Amino acid sequence: MDRRAARGGAVAVLLIDLDRFKHVNDTFGHESGDALLQQVVPRLLAALGPQDVLARLGGDEFAVVCEDPDGRLDACAVTARLSRVWAEPVFVGARPLRVSGSTGVALAGDGATARTLLRDADAAMYESKRRGPGSSQLFSADVAARAERVLLVEQGLQQAVRRGELAVHFQPVVALGGERAGAVVGAEALLRWSSAELGAVAPDEFVPVAEAAGLVGALGDWVLDRALAELAAWRAAGVVGDGFRVAVNVSAHQLEPALPGRVAELLARHGLGPAHLGLEVTESAVVEGGVAAQVLRELRAAGVTLLLDDFGTGYSSLAQLRELPFDVVKVDRSFVAGLERSGRDRALVLAVLSLAGALGVSVVAEGVEREGQAEQLRAAGCPAAQGWYFARAVPAADLPAALAAAASRAGSYSPLPCPGPSSPSCAPSPG
Numbered sequence: 001m002d003r004r005a006a007r008g009g010a011v012a013v014l015l016i017d018l019d020r021f022k023h024v025n026d027t028f029g030h031e032s033g034d035a036l037l038q039q040v041v042p043r044l045l046a047a048l049g050p051q052d053v054l055a056r057l058g059g060d061e062f063a064v065v066c067e068d069p070d071g072r073l074d075a076c077a078v079t080a081r082l083s084r085v086w087a088e089p090v091f092v093g094a095r096p097l098r099v100s101g102s103t104g105v106a107l108a109g110d111g112a113t114a115r116t117l118l119r120d121a122d123a124a125m126y127e128s129k130r131r132g133p134g135s136s137q138l139f140s141a142d143v144a145a146r147a148e149r150v151l152l153v154e155q156g157l158q159q160a161v162r163r164g165e166l167a168v169h170f171q172p173v174v175a176l177g178g179e180r181a182g183a184v185v186g187a188e189a190l191l192r193w194s195s196a197e198l199g200a201v202a203p204d205e206f207v208p209v210a211e212a213a214g215l216v217g218a219l220g221d222w223v224l225d226r227a228l229a230e231l232a233a234w235r236a237a238g239v240v241g242d243g244f245r246v247a248v249n250v251s252a253h254q255l256e257p258a259l260p261g262r263v264a265e266l267l268a269r270h271g272l273g274p275a276h277l278g279l280e281v282t283e284s285a286v287v288e289g290g291v292a293a294q295v296l297r298e299l300r301a302a303g304v305t306l307l308l309d310d311f312g313t314g315y316s317s318l319a320q321l322r323e324l325p326f327d328v329v330k331v332d333r334s335f336v337a338g339l340e341r342s343g344r345d346r347a348l349v350l351a352v353l354s355l356a357g358a359l360g361v362s363v364v365a366e367g368v369e370r371e372g373q374a375e376q377l378r379a380a381g382c383p384a385a386q387g388w389y390f391a392r393a394v395p396a397a398d399l400p401a402a403l404a405a406a407a408s409r410a411g412s413y414s415p416l417p418c419p420g421p422s423s424p425s426c427a428p429s430p431g
Ligand code: C2E
Pocket: 171, 189, 190, 191, 202, 203, 204, 207, 220, 223, 249, 250, 251, 280, 309, 310, 333, 366, 367, 368, 369, 386, 387, 388, 389, 393
């Protein structure tokens, strides 16, 4: 937080939202969530001055109003004191839990009202959430501009399906080793949005907005339906064989009890089996023991392939691999990027490969941009890969060309259309 900007007001409003509180409720039950709140509140009170007011706005969200009649308020000092609240774990039963909060701060300037202060603190809090657990953010013109953009994205998204602004693109995945080495074994579905007002908006920007606005369920259903419809059409046209699997990204918010039923219904609607579908979940999305983990188990039991996305970028990957029913880990492209120059990245990729081997889990390396990286991966025994070196994500209509390009890069170009499941390039998928 900018120390100078945070000084000198007479009134400040802080909004604090506990991080991952929903996970605690989902994983350990609501009593544990209550116990956590009961321990956090006295700590917050102890961190505040005698003039400050603490209010619970609901759930896991708190507001603090700080006032200094002399106008020498130091919001940084307040957030620093609050940050010490998170230094010690809370105990739920005998279990220590790390707890933190994201804080947004607004200082009262000219013309501020209770409403504008809360609104600004909320925009700052949204920003601090985006920056990661335990962050704090002071409201500023930049924060206001980003909040405005988020609003535009959210409003645009609400219309996007109806206006036909969305499309699903597909990036081929190739086998580097095993019986199907050199063949294209599937594709990842990636959502694209071309907004009439905002132009092309990247999923890294709009997916988090959709999640926060509760729109990701409807969006996710639409993507699943489109991806499966395209796959059914390619199969009917002989463009791909039976071993070809489409992987669709799902957000943590989609991992709710109704998902397995919806997946089954969509597969049936398009005349496909569970082996034709993979679902990609990021490692931060799932906590062992929670609702999401149960949903994943059901999907897995139904025969859907589960892929752990962006592996290596989170902090609980190893535990998740042991506890959760993943079939494939996707090595994040940040590791692949360093393969040719960094011995450490190479060692990490090798370690992931041997770990996955030991756990009976397959591996897809992401973000392969150069031949050298593909060679390193192949030599290391990495079963599969995707990336711009093989093919970019393309609209469904361009998939046949992308498959041919990817197969030729992967080393064994087989002419299309693929004759069916008995062809070597269309044999059952690995892993
Ligand atoms: P992701 O699942 O890790 O997807 C891979 C991203 O890397 C994609 O970005 C892809 O276009 C990009 N990529 C592929 N090959 C290369 C390469 O060789 N080099 C580089 N630099 N990048 C490469 P994209 O399409 O912008 O998607 C970004 C993220 O948005 C995805 O990351 C995924 O987390 C999310 N996303 C995309 N579509 C959906 C969706 O339908 N639902 C959900 N929930 N999330 C989605």
